[in-house]
Amino acid sequence: MLPIQFNRTTLDQLSVYQTRVSTRPPRAAPSDSGRKDAVKNRLASVLDRDRSGWGRSVVRMEFAGSSVYEGEWVAGRAEGEGKQVYGGGDWYEGRWRAGLPDGRGRLWYMGGGFFEGMWMGGKPNGPGVLDLGEVGGARVDGRWREGNLEDEWGKV
Numbered sequence: 374m375l376p377i378q379f380n381r382t383t384l385d386q387l388s389v390y391q392t393r394v395s396t397r398p399p400r401a402a403p404s405d406s407g408r409k410d411a412v413k414n415r416l417a418s419v420l421d422r423d424r425s426g427w428g429r430s431v432v433r434m435e436f437a438g439s440s441v442y443e444g445e446w447v448a449g450r451a452e453g454e455g456k457q458v459y460g461g462g463d464w465y466e467g468r469w470r471a472g473l474p475d476g477r478g479r480l481w482y483m484g485g486g487f488f489e490g491m492w493m494g495g496k497p498n499g500p501g502v503l504d505l506g507e508v509g510g511a512r513v514d515g516r517w518r519e520g521n522l523e524d525e526w527g528k529v
Contacts, residue, residue: 496520
């Protein structure tokens with residue numbers, strides 16, 4: 374299990390808030406009925422937005438606990454591409470949905486190493502690589518579910 378958990382943040386936890394930079398209102402999110410359908414719907418939604426040039430607000434937020442988020446922002450939370458640096462020095466860069474890492478992304482650990490792969494609801498879910506080689510650890514390729522290694526493909 375990874376040593377970091379993601380939580381939803383609200384505007385009342387902010388110490389500094391810079392204004393929005395972008396354009397159109399957000400579209401309604403697709404329903405997440407089945408697992409495969411949810412993934413297909415999200416992918417189609419992202420592709421539709423990319424094709425239509427649909428914009429999102431881009432913000433820089435400094436949170437009271439010393440973390441900083443820079444990226445796309447919709448309806449009071451991270452949505453789209455963004456990067457968050459946490460108070461302890463770890464940082465995540467990639468896709469966000471409903472304020473949590475969701476989609477392809479990479480989490481770098483302050484002490485060395487990283488996890489890169491697919492995320493869902495703030496946890497590694499799907500194919501990914503945990504590489505702790507910088508700190509004398511192993512590199513593990515595999516499939517993750519709810520933040521836990523489910524099926525290991527290779528260990529170096």
